[in-house]
Amino acid sequence: MSDNRDITPKDMNSPVEQLVELDPAGFIPLPPPYDKLELEPKIKKLTAEQSSKYECGLDGVSAVLLPKPKDENEKRQLVEKFLSGLAKLFSKENNWTFLQPLLLTVEYCARCQTCSQACPIFQQSGEVEIYRPTFRAQILRQLYKRYVKQGGRFLSRLSGDYIEASWEMIARLVELSYRCTLCRRCAQTCPIGADNGLVTHELRKIFSQEMGIAPKQVHELGTVQHLDKGSSTGMTPVAFRDNIEFMEDEIREKTGMDFKWPIDKEGAELLLIHNAGELLAWPENPEAFAIILEAAGISYTLSSDLLGYDGVNYGVWYDDVQFSRVAIKHAQVAKKLGVKKIVIGECGHSHKAMTVVADRVFAGDLNIPRESSLTLLRDIVLSGKLKLDPQRNADIHVTLHDPCNVVRLMGIVEPQREILRAICPNFKEMTPHGVYNYCCGGGSGFAIMPNSNFPDWRHSVAGRAKLKQVLDVFQDIIGPEHKKYVCAPCSNCKGQIRELFAAYGVFEKCNILYGGLVELIVNAMTDIKEPFLAWEWH
Amino acid sequence: MNWLQLVFYFAVGIMVVGCIIKAIRIAKMPLHVRWELYPIPHEKGKEHYGGSYFEEINWWTKPRQIALGSELAEMGREILAIQSLYRNNRKLWYFSFPFHFGLYLLTATIILLVVGAILQALGIEISGVSESLLGKLVYGLTILTGVAGWVLGAIGAFGLFLSRIFRKELRKFSVRADYFNLLLLLAVFVTGYFSWLVADSSLGHLRSFAGSLILLEAASPLPAITQVHLILVAVFFAYLPFTHMTHFIGKYFTYHNVRWEDQPNIKGSKIEAEVIKALGYKLTWAAPHIGQNKTWAEAASETGGPARKEDAK
Numbered sequence: 001m002s003d004n005r006d007i008t009p010k011d012m013n014s015p016v017e018q019l020v021e022l023d024p025a026g027f028i029p030l031p032p033p034y035d036k037l038e039l040e041p042k043i044k045k046l047t048a049e050q051s052s053k054y055e056c057g058l059d060g061v062s063a064v065l066l067p068k069p070k071d072e073n074e075k076r077q078l079v080e081k082f083l084s085g086l087a088k089l090f091s092k093e094n095n096w097t098f099l100q101p102l103l104l105t106v107e108y109c110a111r112c113q114t115c116s117q118a119c120p121i122f123q124q125s126g127e128v129e130i131y132r133p134t135f136r137a138q139i140l141r142q143l144y145k146r147y148v149k150q151g152g153r154f155l156s157r158l159s160g161d162y163i164e165a166s167w168e169m170i171a172r173l174v175e176l177s178y179r180c181t182l183c184r185r186c187a188q189t190c191p192i193g194a195d196n197g198l199v200t201h202e203l204r205k206i207f208s209q210e211m212g213i214a215p216k217q218v219h220e221l222g223t224v225q226h227l228d229k230g231s232s233t234g235m236t237p238v239a240f241r242d243n244i245e246f247m248e249d250e251i252r253e254k255t256g257m258d259f260k261w262p263i264d265k266e267g268a269e270l271l272l273i274h275n276a277g278e279l280l281a282w283p284e285n286p287e288a289f290a291i292i293l294e295a296a297g298i299s300y301t302l303s304s305d306l307l308g309y310d311g312v313n314y315g316v317w318y319d320d321v322q323f324s325r326v327a328i329k330h331a332q333v334a335k336k337l338g339v340k341k342i343v344i345g346e347c348g349h350s351h352k353a354m355t356v357v358a359d360r361v362f363a364g365d366l367n368i369p370r371e372s373s374l375t376l377l378r379d380i381v382l383s384g385k386l387k388l389d390p391q392r393n394a395d396i397h398v399t400l401h402d403p404c405n406v407v408r409l410m411g412i413v414e415p416q417r418e419i420l421r422a423i424c425p426n427f428k429e430m431t432p433h434g435v436y437n438y439c440c441g442g443g444s445g446f447a448i449m450p451n452s453n454f455p456d457w458r459h460s461v462a463g464r465a466k467l468k469q470v471l472d473v474f475q476d477i478i479g480p481e482h483k484k485y486v487c488a489p490c491s492n493c494k495g496q497i498r499e500l501f502a503a504y505g506v507f508e509k510c511n512i513l514y515g516g517l518v519e520l521i522v523n524a525m526t527d528i529k530e531p532f533l534a535w536e537w538h
Numbered sequence: 539m540n541w542l543q544l545v546f547y548f549a550v551g552i553m554v555v556g557c558i559i560k561a562i563r564i565a566k567m568p569l570h571v572r573w574e575l576y577p578i579p580h581e582k583g584k585e586h587y588g589g590s591y592f593e594e595i596n597w598w599t600k601p602r603q604i605a606l607g608s609e610l611a612e613m614g615r616e617i618l619a620i621q622s623l624y625r626n627n628r629k630l631w632y633f634s635f636p637f638h639f640g641l642y643l644l645t646a647t648i649i650l651l652v653v654g655a656i657l658q659a660l661g662i663e664i665s666g667v668s669e670s671l672l673g674k675l676v677y678g679l680t681i682l683t684g685v686a687g688w689v690l691g692a693i694g695a696f697g698l699f700l701s702r703i704f705r706k707e708l709r710k711f712s713v714r715a716d717y718f719n720l721l722l723l724l725a726v727f728v729t730g731y732f733s734w735l736v737a738d739s740s741l742g743h744l745r746s747f748a749g750s751l752i753l754l755e756a757a758s759p760l761p762a763i764t765q766v767h768l769i770l771v772a773v774f775f776a777y778l779p780f781t782h783m784t785h786f787i788g789k790y791f792t793y794h795n796v797r798w799e800d801q802p803n804i805k806g807s808k809i810e811a812e813v814i815k816a817l818g819y820k821l822t823w824a825a826p827h828i829g830q831n832k833t834w835a836e837a838a839s840e841t842g843g844p845a846r847k848e849d850a851k
Contacts, residue, residue, distance in 0.1 A: 005706075008710050009711075081824070084824070085823070085824070088822060088823060092567070092568050092819065093819040093820055093821060093822070094819075094821050094822060094823060096568040096569070096570065096816045096819055096834075097570055097571045097816075098570055098571065098573070099567055099568060099570060100564065100567040100568070100570045100791070100795060100796070101570055101573055101792075101795075101796045103564075103567070104564070104788050104791055104792045104795075104796065105792075107782060107788060108782055108784075108785040108788035108789070108792065109782075110782065110785065111708070111711040111712065111716070112623070112627060112630055112634075112708070113627070113630075113707045113708060113711070114622070114623060114626045114627035114630070116707065117626060117627065118626065129710075132707075134711055138711055158714075159713055159714055159715035160713035160714035160715065161713040161714075161715060184575060187575055187797075188575055189622060189625075189626040189627075190622065190792075191616075191620055191622040191623045191626075191627075191634075192785050192788065192789050192792060193788075193789055193791075193792025193793050193796065193797050194792065195573075195575075195792075195796070198573070208825060209823040209824075209825050209828060210823055210824050210825055211824075211825060212825040212826060212827070219827075224827065227841040228841065321821070321823065321827075321828050321834075321837050321838065322827070324834065324837070324838035325837075325838050325839075325840065325841060327838075328838050328839060341596070355592065356572045356573075356574070357571050357572060357573070358571075359571075359572050359802060359803045360569060360570070360571045360572060360803055360809065360813050360816075361571070361813070361817075361838065362803065362813070363803075363810050363813050363814050363817070364805070364810075367803060367805055367810070369596075369598045371592065371595065371596070371597065372592060375592070375593055375594065375595045375597075376595060379595050407576070407588070408575065408576055408588075409574070409575065409576070410576070410590060410592050411574075411576040411577075411578065411581065411584070411588055411589050411590025411591075411592055411593065411800075412589070412590065412592050412593055413576075413584075413587055413588055413589045413593070414584075414587065414589055414593055415593055434587060434588055435576045435577055435587070435588030436588075
């Protein structure tokens with residue numbers, strides 16, 4: 001094992017059992033009350049059984065649970081498969097979706113390392129070399145030059161810009177492609193406009209689209225289950241209706257309203273699609289949406305059709321074909337209902353997937369306009385249609401987490417802030433925020449990947465920058481006597497923050513709760529007698 | 539016509555054709571999915587905080603507001619001052635800025651040499667004592683941009699070379715070609731400077747050589763150091779299209795075709811036509827869930843797994 005800071009891309013071919021040993025003492029320190037190393041949650045060692053079964057030669061963490069090949073022959077075949085996928089990645093027919101941005105990155109990155117300063121994972125880990133954004137990019141570039149580019153075999157040797165592909169390298173690369181949250185903060189700082197975050201995305205595509213390798217929760221239980229049962233949670237249309245009935249009861253109970261959800265209402269103005277995870281983990285969020293839209297008199301419907309009630313699209317993280325399949329199904333649901341537009345609930349990647357990326361998958365009558373619920377909510381709150389009293393939120397100190405997909409990657413920055421300024425007297429921004437925010441650490445599928453010791457890594461490394469920001473913004477009122485709330489209008493971010501906070505005991509020690517935006521709006525509605533926001537951990 | 543002129547025609551030819559081919563190749567790549575990154579400077583009224591038209595309700599019904607001025611200003615700051623490096627990697631900017639600015643000044647010098655040569659052919663004297671104000675101006679500016687360009691370029695190239703050697707994070711990711719490129723340019727800058735210093739203080743030799751190239755005339759004899767400089771310049775020109783130093787071409791596309799490219803797909807638009815064309819490409823990805831022998835449109839309209847119709851309703 002070498003020093004974590006001295007490793008070079010060529011070391012990925014090394015036969016050593018494990019390339020990097022993570023040491024929490026090297027991580028960037030957290031502010032009080034987590035300023036002592038003994039308060040740092042441990043990254044568990046893999047069990048002997050796990051290590052013997054799965055590839056974990058990168059950093060001793062296994063996110064993908066990639067089975068070890070049986071023999072040298074299988075290893076050779078897997079390397080060949082990878083190289084065949086690599087060639088397809090650079091072909092127009094197989095990768096029209098990203099060929100231009102990918103080639104520009106591969107050809108023009110000047111390796112100036114400017115992006116390294118922007119990467120929260122690299123920085124917070126104490127600059128563990130393998131997490132450097134250019135590390136993966138250098139490997140992909142040198143493999144491309146060595147194995148794919150015309151004349152590259154000779155020219156890459158002449159220029160020294162090449163790397164050999166062994167199974168050790170490929171197996172480590174599989175794991176390494178799940179050590180970046182695709183937040184694309186690196187790309188924002190690049191003087192040339194290269195995008196090393198995209199490199200992660202493209203590597204994952206080789207593994208999934210060519211080799212059938214992807215984390216189970218993302219693929220098998222993710223997009224495959226989504227397309228099959230209707231939701232990546234496994235919720236079928238029948239189960240969806242059951243959930244809805246239960247939540248309708250809750251709404252009636254909480255508000256005294258005689259409430260019935262509009263489901264499959266043809267001709268409604270808009271189709272609202274939530275992340276189905278909300279229905280299971282945070283039902284108060286879709287309930288709050290329902291209360292607001294009802295009070296504002298918005299003509300909308302939910303869908304109980306396959307995929308119509310789950311707006312997630314895990315394909316956006318790892319597989320363009322699965323991505324297109326899910327996106328098209330969403331559009332078909334909206335088309336069938338005859339709505340004028342699709343409005344996306346508080347789910348970040350669903351925002352970007354449906355609105356931005358899928359914009360060039362839809363054609364003809366499937367190209368139904370899509371928009372964020374944040375803009376609709378902003379217009380409702382500022383229109384005066386709701387009776388709101390900000391004082392009802394006055395005892396809560398609120399900060400806003402910017403989901404990367406909504407903000408940096410879509411430019412929706414102000415609507416959520418306009419709402420918070422209107423309804424939360426004690427709203428304070430984190431540093432940095434807006435388009436320069438830090439990822440929650442759960443992006444690109446991380447929040448739903450519970451394998452082996454990966455969650456430990458996610459909490460200690462990937463989520464560290466966010467935890468530090470949250471603690472910093474509330475530092476003068478960090479004690480449990482003050483109620484504090486991280487408003488995260490994104491299911492995935494909430495999932496990560498929930499587990500991040502639980503790992504460090506943030507609610508118990510600091511009384512910091514997390515939740516969505518609509519809950520705060522309903523909490524400020526004077527028509528609702530009891531406080532909507534239940535101040536309890538879940 | 540002497541051998542050096544021939545070498546120059548050849549080198550400039552390779553550079554121009556090579557760069558054009560590179561630009562065309564990038565431009566002709568298929569439409570990609572949207573992958574923009576905010577802030578985008580042309581988002582009128584929202585550019586200062588990174589907002590987009592997605593912040594407007596029913597955005598597709600409203601006319602798009604493009605702030606061309608902001609975009610051009612951002613481009614100016616990025617091209618001339620390398621703003622992103624200044625903000626995010628100051629240590630490197632101290633060398634990268636003079637290096638690139640030196641190159642801009644030398645590009646201006648080449649233009650001024652050509653202009654000077656044409657004026658001379660038209661009978662206008664290019665010198666510090668010329669009767670023509672234009673002649674004096676071109677003379678002075680050529681020397682100013684040339685000398686400043688060589689000096690700044692040399693400082694920058696040398697600094698970048700040392701940075702790549704002594705800064706571990708740069709060294710680890712540098713390959714032979716990176717060092718060679720910097721040394722080649724350093725040699726160009728240093729020989730240019732010394733040619734001026736010891737043999738060509740008025741830059742008359744360079745001007746006459748530029749004139750001989752554009753007017754297809756025989757070149758006058760040149761001092762040895764000037765010849766060495768010109769050979770190195772020719773080598774650089776011919777080598778440029780084959781290196782990542784053509785990132786001045788790439789950068790146009792990374793910004794305008796990716797980072798700032800937020801053109802929505804409107805029904806009946808050119809984008810939609812390109813989407814339809816791309817969906818017709820045949821994919822050959824081998825994982826079982828993709829399916830064989832399908833176009834993108836066919837693959838995307840399947841579920842890639844067993845259908846469970848009993849759950850559908």
